[in-house]
Amino acid sequence: MMDFTLTYDGVTQTVEDPRGWDELVISLERDKSTHGVFYSFLETELGFIGQGRKFLRNALNSEGIDAQVMLEIKEDGSILYDGLVDFSDYNDDGTFLEVSVEESGVRQMLKARFKDKVQIPESYAKDIELHSREIMLTTQFNCSELDVNNVSPLYGFAKLSIVSREFETQQEDLAPTFIFCMDEADEGEWIFKFRITDMVCRNSARMSILYYGDGASPTDTFPVFEDISNQTISEFKQDVSLTMEYSKYVLISVTEVTNWSEFELTVQQSNTTESPSIGKVISIHDAMEGVCDQIFEQVGKFTSTALGTAGSYEGYGLLSGFMVRNFPLADKPFQTSLKDLYEGAAAVFCLGLGLDGDKVVVEKMRHFYDKYTTALTLDYVSVKEEVIAERYWSNVKVGYQKYYEEDIANANNPICGELEYTTQLLAIENELELRSKFVADQYMLEVTRRKPYADTTTSSSKHDKETFIVHYYQGGDGKFYSVAGHPDGRLVDKVLSPETLYNFSIIPWENLRRWLDFIKSAYLNRSKNIRLISHEGNIEMREDLLVKTKTDQPMFPYNAIFQPVRYTVESPMNRSQLSQVVAGKYGVVRFSESNQDHKEGFIEKVKFDAGKGMATLQLIGL
Numbered sequence: 001m002m003d004f005t006l007t008y009d010g011v012t013q014t015v016e017d018p019r020g021w022d023e024l025v026i027s028l029e030r031d032k033s034t035h036g037v038f039y040s041f042l043e044t045e046l047g048f049i050g051q052g053r054k055f056l057r058n059a060l061n062s063e064g065i066d067a068q069v070m071l072e073i074k075e076d077g078s079i080l081y082d083g084l085v086d087f088s089d090y091n092d093d094g095t096f097l098e099v100s101v102e103e104s105g106v107r108q109m110l111k112a113r114f115k116d117k118v119q120i121p122e123s124y125a126k127d128i129e130l131h132s133r134e135i136m137l138t139t140q141f142n143c144s145e146l147d148v149n150n151v152s153p154l155y156g157f158a159k160l161s162i163v164s165r166e167f168e169t170q171q172e173d174l175a176p177t178f179i180f181c182m183d184e185a186d187e188g189e190w191i192f193k194f195r196i197t198d199m200v201c202r203n204s205a206r207m208s209i210l211y212y213g214d215g216a217s218p219t220d221t222f223p224v225f226e227d228i229s230n231q232t233i234s235e236f237k238q239d240v241s242l243t244m245e246y247s248k249y250v251l252i253s254v255t256e257v258t259n260w261s262e263f264e265l266t267v268q269q270s271n272t273t274e275s276p277s278i279g280k281v282i283s284i285h286d287a288m289e290g291v292c293d294q295i296f297e298q299v300g301k302f303t304s305t306a307l308g309t310a311g312s313y314e315g316y317g318l319l320s321g322f323m324v325r326n327f328p329l330a331d332k333p334f335q336t337s338l339k340d341l342y343e344g345a346a347a348v349f350c351l352g353l354g355l356d357g358d359k360v361v362v363e364k365m366r367h368f369y370d371k372y373t374t375a376l377t378l379d380y381v382s383v384k385e386e387v388i389a390e391r392y393w394s395n396v397k398v399g400y401q402k403y404y405e406e407d408i409a410n411a412n413n414p415i416c417g418e419l420e421y422t423t424q425l426l427a428i429e430n431e432l433e434l435r436s437k438f439v440a441d442q443y444m445l446e447v448t449r450r451k452p453y454a455d456t457t458t459s460s461s462k463h464d465k466e467t468f469i470v471h472y473y474q475g476g477d478g479k480f481y482s483v484a485g486h487p488d489g490r491l492v493d494k495v496l497s498p499e500t501l502y503n504f505s506i507i508p509w510e511n512l513r514r515w516l517d518f519i520k521s522a523y524l525n526r527s528k529n530i531r532l533i534s535h536e537g538n539i540e541m542r543e544d545l546l547v548k549t550k551t552d553q554p555m556f557p558y559n560a561i562f563q564p565v566r567y568t569v570e571s572p573m574n575r576s577q578l579s580q581v582v583a584g585k586y587g588v589v590r591f592s593e594s595n596q597d598h599k600e601g602f603i604e605k606v607k608f609d610a611g612k613g614m615a616t617l618q619l620i621g622l
Helices: 051-066 105-113 284-295 338-349 442-449 508-520 575-583
Strands: 002-008 011-015 025-030 037-048 069-075 078-092 097-103 126-130 135-143 177-183 188-212 218-228 231-244 249-259 262-272 277-283 314-320 351-356 359-364 374-378 382-387 395-400 418-422 431-436 467-474 480-482 531-534 565-572 588-591 599-609 614-621
Touching: 002 051, 011 051, 025 575, 037 051, 037 078, 037 351, 051 069, 051 078, 051 097, 069 575, 078 575, 097 105, 105 284, 105 351, 105 359, 126 467, 218 231, 277 284, 284 314, 284 338, 284 359, 314 338, 338 351, 338 359, 338 431, 338 467, 338 508, 374 575, 395 508, 418 508, 431 508, 442 467, 565 588, 565 599, 575 599, 588 614
Parallel strands: 126 480, 374 588, 395 431
Antiparallel strands: 002 011, 002 069, 025 037, 025 599, 037 097, 069 078, 078 097, 126 277, 135 262, 177 249, 188 218, 188 231, 188 249, 188 262, 277 314, 314 467, 351 359, 382 565, 395 418, 418 531, 467 480, 565 614, 588 599, 599 614
């Protein structure tokens, strides 16, 4: 039995079967980007009579053709279709009021506002203590032709400043000349990198690094070069590493050098940390929920188990640069779109997005390719088989689109950068883009974090408008903290201060592991490996996370989600069978030709013609 229900302005009315119902043509289609299955359109115009015509007429009288009337069609209690009545070309002959029906209001609103940026209410945010990432700061100076006025620090993060004596180039005997000065240098490891071109040295020329405590004499002296006599050196390069206690100032002394063309000094300071700071964070779950509440102008329109629940004690949160710096959200609100949130999170966690009734649902990819649920079994069907070329990938990029911080010496080796792989499928040129627009880079985060709102109320940070992602947890004190180091306490090799790492659980390699079942689904011969072809800006890791340049990668147990094969099935189908397909739209459709063994596939497209009692199904192979 088929039921037709109209809803307008909170009022629901079950109405008589409209004219044209027995010739319904209903279509469903899987979205290529989100992997959800949605109603595409209802091709047949319906003529409502009696109570149905009266109901629609009242809606028209109230709001005209802009009235939002929902139509729900059920077969034996199961939803066949729900859509929005389109009054734009309605016809009322006094007996029948004829209208067309388009995508549901939820689906239509989702499509229309998927890209719209909205403001997340302050109530979704919570305070988070962000730990300090230990970094190696870098500052570069350049001085040409002995002109001290040309010495300019490119970045003052390492507390470097210029306190220099003028060169007296006209004097026969040059006294020791101080070129650079660093006030109140922190204790720890320092590296001074010198590059000097066309350096003219007289008798016993020398250069030294001196640092001073409270006394008038140097606490210690470190030679850069010494006893170079009567030479012109085209290029001099020297790195000096030293361990420094706290000093009032550090000087670089040059003696018996009369000229040079270029003088470059790069100073790198490691072991630099600052106190933890307080920022604002919104969990990805809550951010999506907040956006959906505003898109649909109604609460309760979002659900996700993959992203936790509202206010989860552990998970992944989002922060704008302003939120990292703890700006008041009233002044600098967090604005984003459902598209940005979904695409950013999907690239990290291998997620899909669809509709469950009138709710947006975001779950792990297998939710949308559920091989354990059988939607329908069809026998004695006509089948055409072909390869789905777009589901083969020759190249895979994982990780993040934005990373790197030029002001930090060790930032050219970020663990939250990007990785690129070839799948060894050489006959095609399809790239699977899995780089997130979220910023997980700890160096960009640390530079932003060190400019807190309280200290720099009016100054800006170059990363203020970025959207950062942070792994967090709730402590026993009820407060929220960023996760530092490896979440399982394991050691990480070849990384500066691994105990102060951010986001180890979402490094590109871990993201790849989450996507591996999906990626390997493109292999009909699944014995092949994927191969890392570029690791620029990434680290090598030991144990089960080993990553090496241009070598086969260790594979982990996986189960292919699908096969890159399309089955086009022509089959008789009644409305009851269609309702089974709709109810199990993410499950498996089993089919066979004559009495052969059954094959299986997931819905890609379905077109059901009630008048002919036939359906065409395009299925993705399993």
